[in-house]
Amino acid sequence: MPADNHRTLTREVEATVIPAGDKINLPEGMEVDITHRLGGNFTIVCDYGMFRILGKDADALGEEQPGAENGGVPAAASGADANHSGPPEEGALWEALKTVYDPEIPVNIVDLGLVYSLEASEREEGGYKVNVQMTLTAPGCGMGPAIAEDARIRCETVPGVSEAQVDIVWDPPWNQDMISEEGKMELGLI
Numbered sequence: 001m002p003a004d005n006h007r008t009l010t011r012e013v014e015a016t017v018i019p020a021g022d023k024i025n026l027p028e029g030m031e032v033d034i035t036h037r038l039g040g041n042f043t044i045v046c047d048y049g050m051f052r053i054l055g056k057d058a059d060a061l062g063e064e065q066p067g068a069e070n071g072g073v074p075a076a077a078s079g080a081d082a083n084h085s086g087p088p089e090e091g092a093l094w095e096a097l098k099t100v101y102d103p104e105i106p107v108n109i110v111d112l113g114l115v116y117s118l119e120a121s122e123r124e125e126g127g128y129k130v131n132v133q134m135t136l137t138a139p140g141c142g143m144g145p146a147i148a149e150d151a152r153i154r155c156e157t158v159p160g161v162s163e164a165q166v167d168i169v170w171d172p173p174w175n176q177d178m179i180s181e182e183g184k185m186e187l188g189l190i
Helices: 055-061 090-097 144-155 181-187
Strands: 006-008 013-018 023-026 031-038 041-046 049-053 115-122 128-134 161-168
Touching: 013 055, 023 049, 041 055, 049 055, 090 115, 090 144, 128 144, 144 161
Parallel strands: 128 161
Antiparallel strands: 006 031, 013 023, 013 049, 031 041, 041 049, 115 128
């Protein structure tokens, strides 16, 4: 691990255990190494295992909050546009989902082939609801709820979206053939 990724936590911080998905507090003064900066969050390792720290807690790592100018959402997913009317743009939704990562894999969920469907429908009370069906690389992944929540939050940043729902499905089962060419290149598979 390069020395510039070695950090000492400056305060206690909530972290998610990878891959279990459990939340724990890491103590101030703990030595950690940042392995990934993905989608505005951090994947770290220490003597106790691998964890995800949310971008809102970047200060505990001595880092600046990614996308701080957009309320903590990476620029590619920030869609605050008060003048928007009508349905959300499908391309903007896909771009927002490209800012969501499995913290163990340095490829976004779209290029991993985890997003199976994306649909927007008008709500009776106004605005649009986005429904996403996605899967995970392994059925036992405890990070599934955290990844789905990231996807929901990112979809709700797109102009025109009032609500988003992300469901994890298992059919069809995911396999490496579903990874995009870009994703395969990033992973060194081609």
